[in-house]
Amino acid sequence: MSTARRPGRRPGAADTRGEILTAARKVFSEKGYDKATMRGIAREAGVDPALVHHYFANKEGVFAEALQLPVTPDVILPELLGAPRHELGERLVRLLLTVTSDPQAREPVIALMRSAMTNDQARETLREFMSSAMLFRVADALEVPHIRIEAAFAQMFGIIMARYVLRLEPIASADLEEIVELVGPTLQRYLDP
């Protein structure tokens, strides 16, 4: 059964992917993360759901691309699960700081934090996405209690705020590896079983 409203559209047309992302932003903003579905995004975009799955592996992939978020569990998890357990903390700090050191990659993350602090619906959507798609997935894959992954998230959220938004010195200009050495053991402790 196709739910396409515009059956004349060529699948894979140059702008289809962009139109799916536009539709996704609308659906996420109206319904929040948990209640949005791949099918609902397809309906909003006027395409077959199979096409949404063709472009994006899953709902968290659509969300991350719609909001131009630079990291998802699909990026983080292979990096972490392939590492020795005692290196998890420093690897995670290094990965998150490396990704956010690029202003273009960082800006959408900060924009999302900003809107979550000023807008109830954005906060709700971020809360749902962070919990079900990001933190709990990483926590469950690493067999870490949810509250411990949230403490790790809180540490890195604060570091990124202090370094890139508030630009507190000396942390704003510190060498990336100095922060890895400082904060890596904190994340390691939270991630240790």
Next chain:
Amino acid sequence: MSTARRPGRRPGAADTRGEILTAARKVFSEKGYDKATMRGIAREAGVDPALVHHYFANKEGVFAEALQLPVTPDVILPELLGAPRHELGERLVRLLLTVTSDPQAREPVIALMRSAMTNDQARETLREFMSSAMLFRVADALEVPHIRIEAAFAQMFGIIMARYVLRLEPIASADLEEIVELVGPTLQRYLDP
């Protein structure tokens, strides 16, 4: 030499304190934290500088009251300096979580974070206040390198965001002492010499 513009005003009149705070908010917002002075605030309020010192011990005291911030180093430091060194981490976590558990005390802190994320001048003022009046004073009193106190600040900033703004579960509903146990050792490690 008095800089009062309204010499007829009675010192200690019922609304003088409030007028000084109104003047202080204007001066901090125009000049930022570092360039604001007790004398400049007195001039803006039209009172003698001695009166500003009478109501508020120092510039950080005026700032904290003008923005209704619930904690200053004058509150934190006696609590920390009187404690055994190995209890610093858990005491600081307990103190900050206890203070921010009161919505009325918490709201001005969150409002300040919010405006720092959306407004350049507010960000600059918060950055200066955090550095010179808060973090560095605590760091220097405890003989801790500045970057380590910033990592501790980042952890607690993130915890307060996750618990009270994003309201991520389970951390939002967790017992205060559970968070003290989880995060205390992190702060202890940053504060250890």
